[in-house]
Amino acid sequence: MSNNPWWKHAVVYQIYPRSFYDSNGDGIGDLRGIIRKLDYIRDLGVDAVWLNPIYQSPLDDGGYDISNYRDILPEFGTLHDFDELVEGLHQRGIRLIMDLVLNHSSDEHPWFVEARSSPTNPYRDYYFWKKGRGSGPPNNWPSFFGGSAWEFDPQSNEYYLHLFSRKQPDLNWENPRLRQELYDVLEFWLKRGVDGLRLDVISAISKRTDFPDTYTHDFNETIRKYYANGPRLKEFITEMRHQVLNRYPACMTVGEGPGITPENALEYLDEQNGLNMIFHFGHMFMDQGPGGRFDPVAWSRSDFKRVFSTWNRALGENGWGSVFLGNHDFARMVSRWGNDGEFWRESATLLLTLLLTQRGTPFIFAGDEIGMTNTWLSRVTDSHDIETLNGWREAQKKGMTEQEFLARANYSGRDNARTPFQWSADRNGGFTTGNPWTTVNPNAPLINADRQKGDPDSILSYFRSLLQFRKSHPCLSVGTVEVVAHLPEQLFAYTRQIGSEKLLIVLNFSNDPLILDDSLLPGPRSRLMSNYSDVLPNRLRPWEARIEQL
Ligand code: TEU
Ligand code: CA
Numbered sequence: 001m002s003n004n005p006w007w008k009h010a011v012v013y014q015i016y017p018r019s020f021y022d023s024n025g026d027g028i029g030d031l032r033g034i035i036r037k038l039d040y041i042r043d044l045g046v047d048a049v050w051l052n053p054i055y056q057s058p059l060d061d062g063g064y065d066i067s068n069y070r071d072i073l074p075e076f077g078t079l080h081d082f083d084e085l086v087e088g089l090h091q092r093g094i095r096l097i098m099d100l101v102l103n104h105s106s107d108e109h110p111w112f113v114e115a116r117s118s119p120t121n122p123y124r125d126y127y128f129w130k131k132g133r134g135s136g137p138p139n140n141w142p143s144f145f146g147g148s149a150w151e152f153d154p155q156s157n158e159y160y161l162h163l164f165s166r167k168q169p170d171l172n173w174e175n176p177r178l179r180q181e182l183y184d185v186l187e188f189w190l191k192r193g194v195d196g197l198r199l200d201v202i203s204a205i206s207k208r209t210d211f212p213d214t215y216t217h218d219f220n221e222t223i224r225k226y227y228a229n230g231p232r233l234k235e236f237i238t239e240m241r242h243q244v245l246n247r248y249p250a251c252m253t254v255g256e257g258p259g260i261t262p263e264n265a266l267e268y269l270d271e272q273n274g275l276n277m278i279f280h281f282g283h284m285f286m287d288q289g290p291g292g293r294f295d296p297v298a299w300s301r302s303d304f305k306r307v308f309s310t311w312n313r314a315l316g317e318n319g320w321g322s323v324f325l326g327n328h329d330f331a332r333m334v335s336r337w338g339n340d341g342e343f344w345r346e347s348a349t350l351l352l353t354l355l356l357t358q359r360g361t362p363f364i365f366a367g368d369e370i371g372m373t374n375t376w377l378s379r380v381t382d383s384h385d386i387e388t389l390n391g392w393r394e395a396q397k398k399g400m401t402e403q404e405f406l407a408r409a410n411y412s413g414r415d416n417a418r419t420p421f422q423w424s425a426d427r428n429g430g431f432t433t434g435n436p437w438t439t440v441n442p443n444a445p446l447i448n449a450d451r452q453k454g455d456p457d458s459i460l461s462y463f464r465s466l467l468q469f470r471k472s473h474p475c476l477s478v479g480t481v482e483v484v485a486h487l488p489e490q491l492f493a494y495t496r497q498i499g500s501e502k503l504l505i506v507l508n509f510s511n512d513p514l515i516l517d518d519s520l521l522p523g524p525r526s527r528l529m530s531n532y533s534d535v536l537p538n539r540l541r542p543w544e545a546r547i548e549q550l
Pocket of ligand 1: 061064065101144164200201256257258293328329387414
């Protein structure tokens with residue numbers, strides 16, 4: 001494979017299909033809706049699109065519970081629509097990355113229906129079944145979605161493992177027949193023209209088959225120590241490469257999964273035997289306490305800055321990471337890291353500058369290019385997310401009131417990221433002519449693509465010009481990165497260099513203006529781009545981002 005593969009220079013646009021655009025008025029986003037918006041996607045200047053799962057599924061976890069790996073969920077469309085979408089993307093020079101969930105299937109997948117039917121069924125050990133301990137589950141592992149990671153099956157008097165929902169039984173990668181079935185699934189999509197694969201929860205496919213109790217109540221610690229980075233992980237990834245991926249050398253693979261750390265990241269990556277890149281979550285969990293998502297803790301800008309330098313050091317020259325500030329699993333980036341009130345535009349454009357000037361492949365979540373913000377649930381029952389609904393069930397057991405839980409869910413819950421894309425000021429934000437499957441953010445008349453398309457000062461216009469700028473400055477993708485040390489906490493500055501091209505990025509990560517002590521930054525330098533229309537000497541305004549030539 002060339003040492004300059006397409007994905008090192010690419011910017012990826014993540015689409016949550018259910019919320020992108022509804023073409024047939026049933027209130028649900030679909031593939032034909034994405035086809036209708038291909039020119040919008042092209043005009044962004046992105047190089048690839050990543051689709052969240054579109055396979056047949058009972059939708060217990062937004063499609064991450066697959067019941068048929070080789071067909072499209074009917075409400076999203078058909079395989080014919082899929083082929084037309086691939087064609088439409090490729091015609092525009094845009095690649096397609098699919099999301100494959102290989103750590104678990106749906107409990108409605110025929111494999112599990114068979115497996116559950118009897119302990120002697122040939123599909124039984126496609127999954128993990130174990131006798132209970134005393135009157136309880138085999139061990140004390142908690143599920144990501146509350147409760148035990150084991151579900152009792154009265155028919156066989158055994159438990160089955162599910163790190164996520166009980167409708168997402170974990171697949172048993174110890175079974176070579178199962179592994180081959182999954183490799184065949186990969187080949188099915190690669191043969192259909194898919195250019196890349198996002199491998200969901202790949203960090204957890206190798207289990208500690210002795211299933212020891214976790215010693216800690218810190219959930220992220222339990223993930224790192226017991227769920228992720230199991231003994232045969234590298235072996236399985238290598239086998240996947242040799243069995244199928246190496247026959248499609250242009251296919252990009254990005255591994256996703258909790259428990260990938262700076263210490264173990266390079267283990268996942270290898271030209272021949274590993275993945276091309278990994279998502280790292282360092283910054284995405286730093287405001288989560290021991291209880292996980294609904295146990296928020298304060299985060300600091302120094303922690304945030306440190307995450308980026310830690311990961312750059314960890315990945316170094318050989319490794320390659322993806323960079324993201326938001327996706328379908330986290331709150332909207334401008335609400336979480338920026339200021340979606342007084343400095344909405346400035347902080348959204350600063351975050352986009354950060355995202356698009358880091359080393360690695362940036363993944364931009366659809367909606368962040370127009371500054372879409374968090375939504376607001378006034379009742380937990382308005383949530384469509386199993387993680388939030390189950391989280392509320394667990395919170396009640398601890399005596400939490402609905403208002404207390406809602407404050408946490410509205411801060412960090414996944415519903416924030418899944419509101420329909422805001423296309424225009426029309427009804428339902430122009431997303432659907434029907435009744436949307438989930439509530440459109442009430443600020444859609446103010447925040448929408450139509451309103452921003454023609455406005456040169458909009459977030460959308462800034463994003464588009466930033467993408468063009470990035471394409472004409474290779475140091476921003478494959479160049480080295482050097483963080484400027486000893487700066488005030490609110491100031492984040494780093495250089496990017498390749499050969500004689502050297503840029504300085506300066507970000508005032510704050511609501512407060514800053515008197516800029518020029519001697520702290522490398523120079524001399526000249527302004528190339530900024531999210532403010534002018535530059536004040538020795539002063540940075542709130543959320544001011546600058547890119548300068550050194
Ligand atoms: O998420 C796996 C993961 O990294 C979790 O920590 C994730 O943040 C999730 O919200 C639980 O907190 C992947 C998918 O991105 C997620 O949407 C799925 O729910 C999950 O796997 C199970 O397939
Ligand atoms: Ca539809």
